[in-house]
Amino acid sequence: MSAETKVMRAAPQTFAGHYSLRGVVASEITKLRTVRSTMWSFGVLIVLAVGLSALASSLTTSHWNQVGFGERVTFDPIRESLIGVFFGQFAIGVLGVLVISAEYTTGTIRASLAAVPKRSRLLIAKIIVFGSATLIVGEIVAFVSFFIGQMLLRSPVPHATLSSPGALRAVTGDGVYLCLLGLIALGLGCIIRHTAAAVSAYVSLLLVLPIIIALLPSTVSNDVSRFLPASIGHTIVSRIQNPHDFSSGVGLVLLAIYAVVALGVAGYLLVHRDA
Amino acid sequence: MIEVQGLTKRYGDKTAVEDLSFSVQPGVVTGFLGPNGSGKSTTMRVIMGLDRPNTGTATINGRSYHDLDWPLREVGALLEARAIHPGRTARAHLWMLAQTNQIARSRVDEVLDIVGLTEVANQAAGKFSLGMGQRLGIAASLLGDPGVLLYDEPVNGLDAEGIRWVRNLLTGLARQGRTLFVSSHLMSEMAQMADDVVVIGRGRLITEAPMSNLLASSQQSYVRVRSPGIDSLGSLLEAKGARTTRESDGSINVSGMNESAIGDLAFEAGIALHELAPNNASLEEVFMELTEESVEYHGAGGGSQ
Numbered sequence: 001m002s003a004e005t006k007v008m009r010a011a012p013q014t015f016a017g018h019y020s021l022r023g024v025v026a027s028e029i030t031k032l033r034t035v036r037s038t039m040w041s042f043g044v045l046i047v048l049a050v051g052l053s054a055l056a057s058s059l060t061t062s063h064w065n066q067v068g069f070g071e072r073v074t075f076d077p078i079r080e081s082l083i084g085v086f087f088g089q090f091a092i093g094v095l096g097v098l099v100i101s102a103e104y105t106t107g108t109i110r111a112s113l114a115a116v117p118k119r120s121r122l123l124i125a126k127i128i129v130f131g132s133a134t135l136i137v138g139e140i141v142a143f144v145s146f147f148i149g150q151m152l153l154r155s156p157v158p159h160a161t162l163s164s165p166g167a168l169r170a171v172t173g174d175g176v177y178l179c180l181l182g183l184i185a186l187g188l189g190c191i192i193r194h195t196a197a198a199v200s201a202y203v204s205l206l207l208v209l210p211i212i213i214a215l216l217p218s219t220v221s222n223d224v225s226r227f228l229p230a231s232i233g234h235t236i237v238s239r240i241q242n243p244h245d246f247s248s249g250v251g252l253v254l255l256a257i258y259a260v261v262a263l264g265v266a267g268y269l270l271v272h273r274d275a
Numbered sequence: 276m277i278e279v280q281g282l283t284k285r286y287g288d289k290t291a292v293e294d295l296s297f298s299v300q301p302g303v304v305t306g307f308l309g310p311n312g313s314g315k316s317t318t319m320r321v322i323m324g325l326d327r328p329n330t331g332t333a334t335i336n337g338r339s340y341h342d343l344d345w346p347l348r349e350v351g352a353l354l355e356a357r358a359i360h361p362g363r364t365a366r367a368h369l370w371m372l373a374q375t376n377q378i379a380r381s382r383v384d385e386v387l388d389i390v391g392l393t394e395v396a397n398q399a400a401g402k403f404s405l406g407m408g409q410r411l412g413i414a415a416s417l418l419g420d421p422g423v424l425l426y427d428e429p430v431n432g433l434d435a436e437g438i439r440w441v442r443n444l445l446t447g448l449a450r451q452g453r454t455l456f457v458s459s460h461l462m463s464e465m466a467q468m469a470d471d472v473v474v475i476g477r478g479r480l481i482t483e484a485p486m487s488n489l490l491a492s493s494q495q496s497y498v499r500v501r502s503p504g505i506d507s508l509g510s511l512l513e514a515k516g517a518r519t520t521r522e523s524d525g526s527i528n529v530s531g532m533n534e535s536a537i538g539d540l541a542f543e544a545g546i547a548l549h550e551l552a553p554n555n556a557s558l559e560e561v562f563m564e565l566t567e568e569s570v571e572y573h574g575a576g577g578g579s580q
Contacts, residue, residue, distance in 0.1 A: 018344035019376045027374040034367035035360055107358030110325055111415060114352055115375040117324045117341045274286075274326040 024116050024125040032129060035102075038095065042137055045091040046144070053084035053145035057152040064157050076239040077160045078170045081149020085174050088141050089181050089233065092134055093202040096185025099130050100266075101195040109275055119270045123190065127263060131183055138178030142171045166239060173236040173248050180255045181206075181229060187262025191269055206230050229255060276301055276454055277322060277423060282331035284317050284478075291317040292478040295331070299456045299473070301422070304449045306469030306486070307458035310566050314478035315458045316354070319427050322456075323352055335423050347376040351416030352425040356432060357408040361401025365392055365411050368400060373418050386414040389444075405432030413441070423454040430464055442468050466558040476566045486558070493564060495556035497528040498537055504546040511544055512537065526550065 032038055057080055060067070067075070103109035116122045146162070153159040160167050185202050192198040210230045213221050222244040225231050232251035235241055246254060277299040284292040292314040299305045309315050320326040322333040324340030332339065335350055343349050359368050369383045387393045390410040395403070400411060409432050416424055426445070430438045446468060449455045459465050465472070472489055474481040482489065490496060499522075502508050509519050509527050517532035529537055534553045541548050556564075 015345050015348055019346065023375050023377045027371045030367060030371040030374060031360075031363075034364065034371065035362045037362055102360060106360045107355055108360050110323075110354060111358050111372060112375075113325060114323055114350075114354075115347050115372050117343065117346055272327075274320075 019116070021121055021125060024121055025128055027115075028125045028129040032099070032133060038098070041091060041095050042133070045088055045095075046137060046141055048091070049084035049088035049141045050144045050148060051084065052087050053081050053149045054152055056083045057081055057149040061152060061154045061157050074240060075158060076237075077150065077153050077158050078146070078164070078167050078239060079237045080153065081146045081160075082142060082170065082174050082237045084145050085138075085141060085178060085237070086233075088138070088178055089206065090203065092138070092178050092182040093185040093206070094199055096130065096134070096182040097189035097195055097198040097202060099126055099186055100189040101193055101198055104193045105195060113275050120267050123263070123267050123270055126186060127183065130186055131179060134182035135175065135179040138182075139172065139175030141178065142174040146171045169248065170237050173252060174233075176252055177233055177236050177255065180252070180259050181233075183259040184229070184255075184262050187259065187266040190266035191262070227254065229258070276337075277333070277335055277425075277456055278337075279318065279322065279333045280331055282318065282321060282333060283329045284314075284321055284326060285329050290478055292321070292328075292475075295475065295478065295480055297473045297480055297483045299454055300471065301454040302449060302452050303470035304445055304455040304457055304468050305471040305473060306465040307456060307473050307475075308462075308465060308562055309458075309475040309481075311460065313475050313566075315475065316427055317478075318475070319352070319354055319425055319456075319458065322425065323350070323354065325354075345376050345419065347372065347378065347419035347421065349419070349421050350423045350425065351419060351421040352427075353409070353412040353416050353429055354425070354427045356405060356412055356428075357400075357403075359400040359403075359408065359411060362399055364397050365400055365403070365414075366396040368411065369415060369418060372415055376419055378418055382418060382420075386417045389417060390414040406434065406437055409433060410437075413444070422452070424448060424456070426455075426457045428459055429457060430459060430461060438464065462557070462559040462562055474562070474565050481565050489561055490555040490558065491533055491553075493556040493561040494530065495560050495564065497530040497554050498532070498534045499526055499528055499550060499552040499554060500537060500548065501526040501550035502541065502546055502548050508541055508544070508546045511540060511546075515540065528554075 060080055103112060112122060113119060146167070150159045150161065162168050162171070185198070188201050189195070189198045192201060206229060210225065210228055213225050213228065216224070226245045231242070231245050232248070232255050235245045235251050236248040241247070245251070279298070280296050282292055282295040283290070295314070295318060307315050307318070317326065321328050322335070322340065335343065340346065340350065365387065366383060369386065370380065373380070373383055384393070387396050390413050392407065392410055392414060395407065400408065403411065409429065413429065416426070429445070430441050433441060442464065445455055445457060449470070457468065466486070469486050471483075471485050473483045484492075500508065505525065505527060509521070512519055512529055512532065515532065517537075518530045519527045521527050534551050538548065538551055
């Protein structure tokens with residue numbers, strides 16, 4: 001402790017250049033990596049999502065002789081093997097919210113903004129790091145779920161390979177779907193700043209909103225429901241498409257637009273509100 | 276150097292800081308005093324670019340915080356204790372901050388050593404005591420070896436040894452030519468540490484002065500004078516605008532004039548002096564005197580004017 005004068009240089013000093021996005025991105029990677037709960041959440045997400053897909057597939061195989069004719073005709077092996085992603089979207093949402101709301105609840109946001117006063121730069125770094133992480137995790141979940149699921153769907157149950165029509169699109173699309181939902185959650189977390197409230201908003205968007213819209217007259221609900229993330233998610237993994245819904249490509253573009261809007265509002269508020 | 280100019284900050288319809296101007300010079304410790312709720316933390320948050328002022332400016336070496344090229348290498352701050360993710364280790368916390376400003380990894384170990392946290396560097400900060408959290412915050416402020424440092428209540432939660440350590444650290448940093456701006460509600464601490472003081476009350480500037488001037492100018496500071504010619508000296512001093520009170524032992528207490536002026540005056544008038552003893556008010560007394568009018572919340576029935 002007596003070392004204070006020894007290790008201190010005399011002030012002031014000048015340095016060339018200025019802090020850049022690269023350093024902020026490196027910092028965000030460290031933030032994500034050094035909180036054990038985050039790493040655990042990613043791990044648990046992968047295991048549970050893949051596990052649920054595997055469970056669904058093996059149960060279908062073992063109970064196939066009890067499955068009715070109508071169900072057998074519409075049975076979709078691709079969707080069956082990706083069922084765990086339905087769970088994954090909630091875990092990804094919680095993580096996305098926490099990436100920023102945890103900074104507010106712990107007060108770390110003040111330290112972060114003192115280090116990075118250009119606030120949009122902080123948000124962009126979070127988008128790059130968390131977006132990449134969720135894209136990787138999303139694709140891992142989707143591909144592993146697909147392969148394990150198809151392995152467990154045994155004859156006479158129909159099963160698929162990556163070269164089956166629509167299979168590759170469904171699997172890669174599902175990973176992108178998870179990533180975009182994670183970014184929407186990041187935006188909500190930044191806008192709302194409170195973990196519980198932001199998670200509630202996210203869950204409402206995925207679960208509650210579809211129920212409310214289903215209660216509307218069908219002429220209205222058919223037009224509206226195709227805009228919902230849940231409908232888009234359904235289309236991406238389904239062989240048989242609901243005629244009212246957008247195609248999975250259009251759906252993903254729409255979801256990307258939602259993410260851009262959520263993050264745009266988040267960025268505006270981050271810059272203009274007191275920290 | 277920190278400069279605050281005409282700063283006003285409102286939260287909703289509550290005015291936290293109003294038309295506040297002062298400057299903080301390098302090379303000395305500047306104490307920032309004011310009753311609770313007087314706007315000290317708000318002012319520091321505005322200087323750090325965390326809160327946006329309604330009017331006025333706050334600059335560091337002539338630039339607003341937002342425009343600094345290397346914020347952590349120019350300014351270090353401890354604004355709130357324990358602003359740390361409880362699941363992150365002390366080392367990881369410092370490293371993630373260092374990376375934003377491209378500060379070398381070795382500097383993280385250096386600052387851990389300076390604050391004496393090397394041995395617990397790999398422990399989750401959630402297990403830290405308030406004092407250890409405070410030390411970690413001080414470590415973070417030193418990461419970029421900055422020339423300007425802001426500390427909001429830095430000795431909070433520290434034991435006597437810790438307080439002495441912070442005092443030595445901060446005065447040492449100031450002696451190296453850095454700008455030190457330190458708030459504290461502990462007057463005795465401030466009296467030992469600060470060279471200059473900025474006093475605010477209800478978000479307004481009350482006074483900005485060197486500590487010694489502040490203490491000498493107090494109503495409660497006086498100079499005790501004994502002299503064989505005490506009567507003529509007394510009337511002479513009063514004629515020059517000082518106030519005198521006669522004590523039972525024949526000496527007089529002079530206020531409103533310092534001991535050098537009194538001595539010079541006595542010399543010119545050819546009056547011998549037997550005692551000339553300055554008796555400064557404590558910072559605590561001066562502080563109470565200055566902020567009496569501006570305490571935010573009075574006791575029962577007081578209300579705010």
